[in-house]
Amino acid sequence: RDIASASLAAPNARVIFFSLPRDRCVGPPLDSMRHDELLRLGKFAEWVSKRCAPRPVYFLVPGVVAKGVTSTLSAATCAWPLYVDLCSDVVIVESDRWRKSPWARLDSLMAVWARKPLYMLPEKYHPPVELQSSSMTSAADVEAEAENKDKDCPLSFRPEEPLTVDRPVDEKAGGGAGIPPLLAALAKRAEEAEAAGGAVKVQCPTLAV
DSSP: OOOOOGGGSOTTOEEEEEEOOOSSSSOOOGGGSOHHHHHHHHHHHHHHHHHHTTSOEEEEOGGGSOOSSHHHHHHHHHTHHHHHHHOSEEEEEOOHHHHTOHHHHHHHHHHHHTTOOEEEEOTTOOOOOOOOOOOOOSHHHHHHHHTOOGGGSOSOOSOOOEEEOOOSSOGGGTTOTTSOHHHHHHHHHHTHHHHHHTOOOOSSOEEEO
16 A cells, blocks of 8 residues: 555545554554554455445554654644544554553544544454445445445444553553653543543543444
8 A cells, every 4th residue: 555645635535543552652664563463454454445435545554644853743743633533433453562552542542532433453353254235336326325424334333342441641650750741641632532421530441442
């Protein structure tokens, strides 16, 4: 797959955010990603592109959001809520490393904040086999399908399951030494979803995936 600028994406495109384990917000670079994760993403990308066709599908990977000097990467980190909000879905690339990554866990809470569907891509992922549909025959049907809403074309038909994650920032640490200030600030931003929903704040929130 080629890397494309967001300005070149089709107006009706579906943009899927991949949440990957990493030690900083913008990362890892594509050439540093694990081979098994790249293979998993490739399988999923091929399946979802066919499923959503003829609607174009793009994928947002944290490592290609921005590049440049430290100030540029910091600006991209500050804009992380915007990147998540621009996407239609958030897909967690599941692994033990993901659960240990504060930045990856932040992605899942940001998905709740932005009210985006949250999916889990398991380590032993196998694309589902779907029967070909012959119902779309006219050009009008094809155009209508391209304009479909995300809720009409879910990435999974499995019932929702609970996902319990540790918060990106340890409450007891109080945002002290060792915790990136931007991570702490974004974690506070994600908590807005809990305040709006009237939920009781817990140390390990449970999300629906």
